[in-house]
Amino acid sequence: MNRLATGLLALALLPVLVGWKFLDPPRKWADDDPSREDALPIKYRTGNETPFNMNDQDKLDLVQGSYDRWGSVPCSSVRAEHAGVLNNQPNWDGPYDYTMISFEGNLDTGINAAAKTFTNAGVVPYNGVNFYRIASMEVIFNSGIRWGTPEDVRDPNCFNVNSFLATGTHEFGHGLGFGHSCESDEPCPEASRRLATMYWAGSRCDGSREDLNEDDMAGTQAAYGAAVDFVLEGLGPNGTVGAAPLDVQVTIPDEFVQQMTVDGSGRRFTEFEVNFGDGSDHVVVENDGDVPPVSHTYTSESQYTVTVTGRGDDEACGGEFDAERRQVAAVLVCDTPVPAFEATNLGDNKVELVNTTPLGAFGCITEFTWILDGDEASALSTYEPTWTFDEPGTHTVTLRAAGHGGSDDFTTDIEVTASADGGCSASVGGGSGGFLGLFLLLGALRKRR
């Protein structure tokens, strides 16, 4: 046995015994933009060195063949294409913005190849998981060991020959976001995990891991298999952000409605379920080939997450499946802000203005403005300013809170003193709470709209 090592950092695996694993944290390729390097199809460059015991054409064919193993899983969206030959310069000094397959004669003894994925700031939500977006993968093969084609490793006289196809398939599996089905130091009772291409080790003169097994395929379908998507639109002037009541609608694009099963026997999705995330009943729409938009009205302030589940039964995709897509924080319904503050004299006409406005849902209030003695031109935009007035006495202070639910002012007179407030607090009014205390402390309060 020799190691099919990986150079992936932080390969802490989830404590589950269900076979295939995502790398931790989960990462995957996005499949929505063929013109981009960081999207499927993977556009890989190869180093121009030819590994020991190989010829150049076999090398190129087997690299493509290794990618195609992942692409030929039923329902898989994985595709890869050769994008050119580079001078062979293997190193790990990434991140690289393109995928590179190179060859290195001086890898540690026993390491056939190693893989790294590089992620960028993107997020790929897919079937309920938020994946980091893979920008590129780098795989380095040990060019100094004996490599062979599928025929070579099955030759009865095979001696010490490593399957280039099996190793490539394993390493590209890492580059697609998969960890090992079992690690060297963990119990591995299930044959499906031990025989997986993503098992941590492989044998020489053994072609059995050149083909993905059911465990590898289940992982592929989870990350690159059946997926649904939807369009969320607000029907009001400000889209999906605004004051309640807020009307939205969910549309399932026709490409998902009309998608066929792998064998062409029917539509892949038999129904769609929409969850608007506000506790209302989920809306289930049967897919008879015509799925009208589903609309909904939000009535109270919050951030909501809309989830659409596509349900289907496709033998080739592993039978019954749920494909889930969420749009997080897509809808922000906001009430009109209710600005409020308290004032504390610090001495020498200096006043601390304490913002007590309820903030509501995150993001609803976008701006606070303090207007002192009616002077809008010198208004302060600090959340909680401390201000020194020119002279003691009565001063008028307005706090304006503005955001997606509108804008409102709270104006009151405060008594500015040359000496600090001593031992006096807003609770002076007794047990009836801060607002009454504030009232007693500050004198006349009025609220203007």
Ligand SMILES: [Zn+2]
């Ligand atoms: Zn590995």
